[in-house]
Amino acid sequence: MATASLSPAQRRVADLLTHDPQALAFGTVASVAERAGTSAPTVVRLANALGFDGFAELRDAARVELTERIRTDALRVTAPPPSEPLDALITVEQANVAETISQVDERALTAVVDLLSERSRRIFVLPSTQTDGVARRFVDQLDIVRGRALLLSGTEFRVASTLRALRPGDVILSMDIPRHEAALVRTQAQAVDAGGVPVVLSGDVPVSLHTVDGHLLTFARESVGPFDSLVGLTVLCTLLVNAVVERRREDAGRRVLELERTWIDGGLFQI
Numbered sequence: 001m002a003t004a005s006l007s008p009a010q011r012r013v014a015d016l017l018t019h020d021p022q023a024l025a026f027g028t029v030a031s032v033a034e035r036a037g038t039s040a041p042t043v044v045r046l047a048n049a050l051g052f053d054g055f056a057e058l059r060d061a062a063r064v065e066l067t068e069r070i071r072t073d074a075l076r077v078t079a080p081p082p083s084e085p086l087d088a089l090i091t092v093e094q095a096n097v098a099e100t101i102s103q104v105d106e107r108a109l110t111a112v113v114d115l116l117s118e119r120s121r122r123i124f125v126l127p128s129t130q131t132d133g134v135a136r137r138f139v140d141q142l143d144i145v146r147g148r149a150l151l152l153s154g155t156e157f158r159v160a161s162t163l164r165a166l167r168p169g170d171v172i173l174s175m176d177i178p179r180h181e182a183a184l185v186r187t188q189a190q191a192v193d194a195g196g197v198p199v200v201l202s203g204d205v206p207v208s209l210h211t212v213d214g215h216l217l218t219f220a221r222e223s224v225g226p227f228d229s230l231v232g233l234t235v236l237c238t239l240l241v242n243a244v245v246e247r248r249r250e251d252a253g254r255r256v257l258e259l260e261r262t263w264i265d266g267g268l269f270q271i
Contacts, residue, residue: 009038010046017062022208025062026185029055081224088224093231099220100232104239108215112199115171115215116142116240117247122170123149124163124191128184131175134230138237144259145245145252156183163187168195177221177228178204185209201236203228 006014013036017024024032029040032055036043047058082088116123123142127135135151142149152159166172172191176184188209192198198214200207203221219232245252263269 006046006049007042009036009042010049012036012038013043013046020206020208021062022180022185022206024059026180026182026208027059031189085224092222092224093229096220096222096229096232097235100218100235101239103218103220104236105217108217109239109243112215112217113240113243113247115197115199116244117146119146119148119248119251120169121148121197122166123173124152124166124170124196125149125173125175126152126159126184126188126191127175128177128181130177130228131230131233134233134237135175137234138241141237141241142244145241145255146248147255152187156187159183159187160190163191163194166191166194166196170196171199172196173199173201174209175201175233176203176207176209180208201233203233 013032016032016036020035023035027035029043033040033043044055047055050058052058052061115121123139125135125139125142132153135153139149139151150162150165152162172188174184174188185208188198192210192214198210198212200209200211200214200216202209202216202218205216205218207216217236219236221228221230221232223229
């Protein structure tokens with residue numbers, strides 16, 4: 001249907017669906033209406049105007065289309081392997097590193113480092129299942145150099161329980177690749193509603209995670225195998241940790257020395 005036949009409010013919804021299809025695929029009538037700055041009946045009327053029998057049918061169609069767009073693992077695993085796998089891996093991962101660094105928004109980076117450097121703020125790190133390993137290392141390093149960093153992992157019940165400690169102004173830092181998990185989207189929205197400042201590290205844009213009044217940093221994720229590369233995400237996390245250490249060098253140095261002294265005094269490195 002031509003957009004000229006839509007009302008201004010319906011066009012705003014249509015624009016949202018075009019530029020952020022995940023907002024529809026994982027949203028509700030109310031959340032889509034809020035993101036588009038309109039009413040729930042307008043969203044339903046748009047669905048009907050597009051030939052769908054209500055919002056649920058439109059959302060189901062969006063989910064099918066989105067699944068086809070991001071079903072990269074299944075496509076990659078059937079692709080023929082490169083003739084020189086080691087050379088191909090080196091080339092792709094070097095490109096991931098270079099692209100991740102080159103596309104960093106300096107203002108967003110500075111703002112995120114400002115947030116992570118303020119020890120008065122707790123840092124809640126919310127990874128997707130695929131990025132959990134990188135997130136654990138990131139949280140460990142942040143907790144060593146500045147403290148008050150928590151990993152949100154496990155069941156949705158466990159994560160929700162941990163988030164009860166979040167206070168307005170704390171940071172909710174999410175890590176994800178394009179295949180957004182519904183629980184992650186819900187949890188991040190709840191944390192933002194509770195006053196958390198959103199920081200999103202994503203392997204794709206646009207994202208259905210909240211970034212309003214927050215910050216988005218992206219990483220390259222090309223791969224020669226069936227699964228998305230997390231080398232770019234690892235580089236981005238290393239960049240953030242290094243910048244926090246530079247901001248809090250004296251305090252970070254003291255904390256690392258105290259921790260190493262604890263390890264040595266406890267005989268943890270003795271055979």
